[in-house]
Amino acid sequence: MRLGSLLSLAYLLLPGAAAPSAPSWKFVEKGNSGIVGLEAIVVSPTLVVMFDRATNDPLHTPDGKVAWGALWNLETNKATPLKLLTDSFCASGALISNGTMVSVGGNIPAPADLNQTGAYDGRMGLRLFGPCLDPNGEGEGCTIFEDLDNLQMAETRWYTSTARIFDGSLMIVGGIHESTPFYNDDPVNNFEFFPKKDGGVPRPSAFLERSVPVNLFPRVFALPDGKVFMLANNQTIIYDVEKNTETILPDLPNGQRVSNPFDGTAALLPLSPPLYIPEVIACGGSTKSDTTPVEELSAQDPATSQCARITLSPAGIKKGWVVEHMPQGRMMPEMVLLPNGQVLIINGGATGYAAVDSIGVTFGPSNAANPIGTPVLYTPSAPLGRRFSQEGLPTTDIARMYHSSVCMFSGRNILLAGNNPNGNITFIPPGQPGEFRVQTLDPPFFNQARPTLTNVPSKIAFNQRFTIGIDIPAGVSASSIKVALIDLGFSTHAFHSSGRLVFMDFILSPNRRSLTITSPPNNRVYPPGPAYIFVTVGDTTSAGAHVMVGSGANPPVPDQGEFLFGAIVYSILTRAPGIRLPGL
Ligand SMILES: *[C@@H]1O[C@H](CO)[C@@H](O)[C@H](O)[C@H]1NC(C)=O
Ligand SMILES: *[C@@H]1O[C@H](CO)[C@@H](O)[C@H](O)[C@H]1NC(C)=O
Numbered sequence: 001m002r003l004g005s006l007l008s009l010a011y012l013l014l015p016g017a018a019a020p021s022a023p024s025w026k027f028v029e030k031g032n033s034g035i036v037g038l039e040a041i042v043v044s045p046t047l048v049v050m051f052d053r054a055t056n057d058p059l060h061t062p063d064g065k066v067a068w069g070a071l072w073n074l075e076t077n078k079a080t081p082l083k084l085l086t087d088s089f090c091a092s093g094a095l096i097s098n099g100t101m102v103s104v105g106g107n108i109p110a111p112a113d114l115n116q117t118g119a120y121d122g123r124m125g126l127r128l129f130g131p132c133l134d135p136n137g138e139g140e141g142c143t144i145f146e147d148l149d150n151l152q153m154a155e156t157r158w159y160t161s162t163a164r165i166f167d168g169s170l171m172i173v174g175g176i177h178e179s180t181p182f183y184n185d186d187p188v189n190n191f192e193f194f195p196k197k198d199g200g201v202p203r204p205s206a207f208l209e210r211s212v213p214v215n216l217f218p219r220v221f222a223l224p225d226g227k228v229f230m231l232a233n234n235q236t237i238i239y240d241v242e243k244n245t246e247t248i249l250p251d252l253p254n255g256q257r258v259s260n261p262f263d264g265t266a267a268l269l270p271l272s273p274p275l276y277i278p279e280v281i282a283c284g285g286s287t288k289s290d291t292t293p294v295e296e297l298s299a300q301d302p303a304t305s306q307c308a309r310i311t312l313s314p315a316g317i318k319k320g321w322v323v324e325h326m327p328q329g330r331m332m333p334e335m336v337l338l339p340n341g342q343v344l345i346i347n348g349g350a351t352g353y354a355a356v357d358s359i360g361v362t363f364g365p366s367n368a369a370n371p372i373g374t375p376v377l378y379t380p381s382a383p384l385g386r387r388f389s390q391e392g393l394p395t396t397d398i399a400r401m402y403h404s405s406v407c408m409f410s411g412r413n414i415l416l417a418g419n420n421p422n423g424n425i426t427f428i429p430p431g432q433p434g435e436f437r438v439q440t441l442d443p444p445f446f447n448q449a450r451p452t453l454t455n456v457p458s459k460i461a462f463n464q465r466f467t468i469g470i471d472i473p474a475g476v477s478a479s480s481i482k483v484a485l486i487d488l489g490f491s492t493h494a495f496h497s498s499g500r501l502v503f504m505d506f507i508l509s510p511n512r513r514s515l516t517i518t519s520p521p522n523n524r525v526y527p528p529g530p531a532y533i534f535v536t537v538g539d540t541t542s543a544g545a546h547v548m549v550g551s552g553a554n555p556p557v558p559d560q561g562e563f564l565f566g567a568i569v570y571s572i573l574t575r576a577p578g579i580r581l582p583g584l
C-alpha cells in the first residue's frame with residue numbers, strides 16, 4: 001500500500017484528525033468599488049479603470065456630482081472617482097500602441113439622472129486615459145481626456161466591440177444606434193478605427209448585416225497575420241483589414257449563438273512559437289433561435305454548455321468546429337488566459353439571457369437566473385474530453401452575471417467586480433441590488449514562495465533577445481518553465497476584448513539566475529502596445545512585469561520585426577495561399 005493511501009486510512013480511523021489542506025484557489029473580498037464595475041481594464045501594475053452608467057452610483061467626484069468612472073487601486077483596494085464628460089454605459093475599449101487607454105461608445109444619459117451627473121451623450125464617445133505609470137502607482141493626476149468637438153467617432157455606437165490591430169490602432173466593430181431593450185433592431189453594420197482610417201468614413205460590413213439581431217458586442221480577435229477573426233450570433237469570418245475583404249468561415253454548430261444578448265464568450269487561445277497557429281474557442285450562450293419573440297424567452301431557459309473550437313489554418317478550417325462541453329451551461333461567462341496556458345472560465349448564470357427586464361419571464365428585474373459561483377479551468381493541450389476541471393476551485397455566493405467584469409492583473413490573481421440586473425442602482429431591499437463588492441480569486445500558490453523577476457526592460461522590440469533576472473525559490477523544480485507575454489484585455493459583457501497570450505522562447509542560464517527571452521517576431525503576432533511578462537515555473541507563477549512592446553509610438557505604426565521565417569514555414573506546412581511577406 002502506498003504512503004498516500006495509508007495516510008488517508010489513518011484519517012478515516014482517527015476521529016478529529018483534519019486532512020492536511022492542500023493550497024487551493026480562494027475568493028477574497030477586497031472592498032467597495034463605489035460604482036458598478038461593469039467595464040474594467042488594467043491600466044498599470046497597480047491600477048484598474050472601471051466604468052458604469054451615468055446614473056445614481058454612490059461614488060461622487062470632488063465637485064459633488066455622481067461619478068460613473070473610477071480608478072481602482074489594487075494595492076490599497078480603494079476606488080477614486082474619475083471625472084467623465086460622456087456616459088460610458090456599455091462601451092468597449094483597449095490600450096493602443098502608445099499605452100493610452102481608449103474607451104469607445106456609450107449611451108444617452110437618462111433625463112432623470114442629468115441633474116446629478118451632468119453627463120453628455122456617450123454614443124460617439126472616445127475617452128482617453130494615460131499612460132499612467134507614475135512611480136508611486138497611485139494614479140495621482142491621471143485623468144480621462146474627452147473633447148466633444150474634436151474627438152468623436154463617426155457613428156453613434158452602443159454595445160460596440162474593439163480589438164487592437166497590427167498597427168497599434170483600434171478597430172471598432174458594430175453596435176446599436178439607440179437604447180433598445182433586447183435585440184439589435186437599430187444596428188450599426190460597419191467598422192471604423194481610432195485613429196481614423198479612410199478619412200473617417202466607416203466601412204460597411206456584410207457580416208454584421210447577416211448576424212442581426214444577435215450581433216451586439218461581436219467577439220473579435222487580431223490574428224497573427226494581421227487579419228481579424230470575428231464571431232457574431234452563430235456566424236464567423238476572417239476580415240482582411242488591408243484589403244477590406246471578408247472570408248466566410250463555418251457557422252457555430254448545433255445552433256449555438258454567443259454574442260449579446262445571447263451572451264456566450266470566446267477567446268483566442270494562447271499562441272506559441274514558431275508558427276503561432278491561431279485557435280479560437282467559443283463557449284456558452286444559447287441555442288435559442290434568433291427569431292424567438294422576446295415574450296417567449298424566460299430567465300429560466302437553460303444556457304448551452306457547448307464550447308466550439310476551431311484551428312484557423314486551411315486544414316483546421318476545413319475540419320471545422322470541434323465540439324466539447326463545460327460542466328454546466330453558462331450564460332454570460334468570461335474567459336481569462338492564464339500564464340500557464342490554461343483558460344479560466346468564470347462568471348455567468350445557468351439560465352436566461354443578457355440585458356435587463358426585457359423578456360417574457362424575468363427573475364425580478366433580471367433576464368438571467370441561477371448564478372454559477374464556481375469557475376472552471378480549461379486546459380487547451382489536454383485530450384478532448386479531459387480539458388475541463390472544477391477540482392480545487394472555490395464557490396462564491398456573489399453573483400457576477402449581467403454588468404460584471406473580471407480581469408487578471410499583475411499579481412497573477414483575478415479581480416472581479418460589478419453585477420447589476422437593474423437599469424440603475426436600486427438600494428431598496430429585497431431584490432438584487434447593484435453589486436459594489438470587489439473580490440479577487442487568488443491562485444493556489446499565491447501565498448507560497450514564487451519566482452521573482454528582476455531587471456525586466458521597460459520596452460522590448462520585436463524579434464529581440466533580451467535577458468532578465470529570475471529568482472526561483474529553493475525546492476521549485478525548473479524542469480518546466482513557461483514565459484508568457486499577456487495583454488490583460490478589457491472586460492465587459494462576457495467578452496475580454498484584446499485579451500492575448502503569446503508564449504516566448506527562452507534559455508535559462510545554467511545557474512538558474514537569468515532567462516534570455518526572444519520577443520514575438522513581429523507586430524502582427526503581438527499588436528504593439530503594453531503587455532505583462534509572467535514566468536511560470538512548475539506550479540507557480542511570478543507576478544507580471546509591465547513592458548511596452550514595440551516603439552511605444554502613436555498609432556498607426558509601421559510593420560516591425562521579422563516576417564520571413566514563420567510565414568514561410570507556415571505556408572509550406574499548410575499550403576496557405578496569400579501569406580503576406582512584407583519587405584519582399
Ligand atoms: C432608476 O430607474 C427607475 C426605473 O427605470 C427610474 O424610475 C428612476 O428615476 C431611476 N432613478 C434614478 C436616480 O436615476
Ligand atoms: C434629480 O432628479 C430626480 C428625478 O427628477 C430626483 O429624484 C433626484 O432627487 C434629483 N437629484 C438631485 C441631486 O437633485
Ligand SMILES: *[C@@H]1O[C@H](CO)[C@@H](O)[C@H](O)[C@H]1NC(C)=O
Binds near residue numbers: 251253254289
Ligand atoms: C445560423 O443562424 C441562422 C439564422 O438564424 C440560421 O439560418 C442558420 O441555419 C444557423 N446556422 C447553423 C449552422 O445552425
Ligand SMILES: *[C@@H]1O[C@H](CO)[C@@H](O)[C@H](O)[C@H]1NC(C)=O
Binds near residue numbers: 098128130194
Ligand atoms: C496616443 O495616440 C493617440 C492617437 O494618436 C493620441 O490621441 C493620444 O494623445 C496619444 N497619447 C499620448 C499620451 O500621446
